[in-house]
Amino acid sequence: MKVCMVGSSGGHLTHLYMLKPFWQNKERFWVTFDKEDAKSLLKDEKMYPCYYPTNRSLKALFINTKLAWGILRKEKPDIIISSGAAVAVPFFYLGKFLGAKTIYIEVFDRIDKPTITGKMVYPITDKFIVEWEEMKKVYPKAVNLGSIF
Template sequence: MKVCLVGSSGGHLTHLYMLKPFWKDKERFWVTFDKEDAKSLLKDEKMYPCYYPTNRSIKAFFINLRIAWKVLRKEKPDLIISSGAAVAVPFFYLGKMFGCKTVYIEVFDRIDKPTLTGKMVYPVTDRFIVEWEEMKKVYPKAINLGSIF
């Protein structure tokens, strides 16, 4: 199984890195911002840089859509995992077109309100994970696995 882990640097990247017990023995690659925290954390990992800042930016969406097209066609992952933020959107939608399974993990600090990225990827996500039971009112198909932290 080949896994694509995609997310913003900082907390989203840390969130994905905490899933190491799952991904450590799998073929994988990362898509994140080309920033010092990401380069340091992923120094021994295969990483593709994406465009930032992404927050509510149509320009960033289309640039990252082009990056997603190139990366997904080259790598052909079986599974795409993300905890946000906006860079996940083009990867999830194109990933579904390419036959990838998708897993989205809504961030820990959202207890009863959705993130914009969560709302956008919810329709195409195979498994939508929340960390609070209250979030199942927001995302009815979600699975509550409790805290990842």
């Protein structure tokens, strides 16, 4: 099983890294911002840099969609996992098109309101995970697995 871990650097990347018990024994690669925190945390990991800043940027969406197409066709992941933010969107949609399963984890600091990325990927995500029971009112198909932190 090959896993693609995709997300912004900072808290989103930390969130994904905390899933280490799941991904540590699997073939994997990461897609994140080419920033010092990501380079340090992922120094021994296969990492593809993506374009940023991404928030509400059509330019970033276009560039990251092109990157996603090339990376996903080359790597052929079985599963794509993300906790956001915007860079996840093209990877989820193109990944689904190419046959990958998707898992989205809504961020811990959202207790009763959705993120923009969460709203965008919710319709096509195979497993949507929330960390607060209140979020199941926002995302009825979600599974509450509690806090990752």
